[in-house]
Amino acid sequence: MNISYLEFSSLDELPADDKELALAAIGAMKGAYAPYSNFIVGSAVRLEDGTIVTGANQENAAFPSGLCAERTAMFSAGAAYPDKAMVSIAIAGGSGGVLDASPASPCGACRQVMAQYQTKGGKKMSIIMVGNGRILKFYRVDDLLPFIFNNI
Numbered sequence: 001m002n003i004s005y006l007e008f009s010s011l012d013e014l015p016a017d018d019k020e021l022a023l024a025a026i027g028a029m030k031g032a033y034a035p036y037s038n039f040i041v042g043s044a045v046r047l048e049d050g051t052i053v054t055g056a057n058q059e060n061a062a063f064p065s066g067l068c069a070e071r072t073a074m075f076s077a078g079a080a081y082p083d084k085a086m087v088s089i090a091i092a093g094g095s096g097g098v099l100d101a102s103p104a105s106p107c108g109a110c111r112q113v114m115a116q117y118q119t120k121g122g123k124k125m126s127i128i129m130v131g132n133g134r135i136l137k138f139y140r141v142d143d144l145l146p147f148i149f150n151n152i
């Protein structure tokens with residue numbers, strides 16, 4: 001098995017469409033509602049027609065009822081554009097709303113959801129993890145979640 005990814009040291013090194021998506025994820029951080037963790041995350045999904053759908057983490061006093069930024073964005077995209085494949089997702093976040101130096105890495109549950117939308121859409125979904133001064137790009141969800149459970 002080979003896992004490949006690219007590493008960048010600034011947003012300006014990214015291809016134009018990836019930079020746009022990364023900036024959309026950073027911009028989406030303002031929609032976070034995270035009064036419990038104060039960890040602010042934004043995400044942006046690009047559909048096959050170029051449309052960008054954003055999301056941010058939403059927390060709740062009944063803790064399991066909240067949702068990560070990535071799933072907020074993907075479920076929103078899935079609900080609004082059910083026939084459009086999701087071809088890329090960018091994630092940005094940091095404590096108190098300050099972009100973390102470490103690239104924002106999606107949790108396991110979000111990876112599982114990415115994997116299924118990748119299968120549903122029939123196109124590779126790239127993942128762009130945005131950090132301050134360090135950005136990682138993976139070309140497909142399989143690289144983040146190999147041997148995926150999939151029964152569709």
Ligand code: THU
Nearest residue numbers: 037039041057068069105106107
């Ligand atoms: N969170 C995300 O939104 N995405 C991730 O990839 C990791 C974690 C959120 C969930 C929770 O609101 C807060 O960050 C702290 O875990």
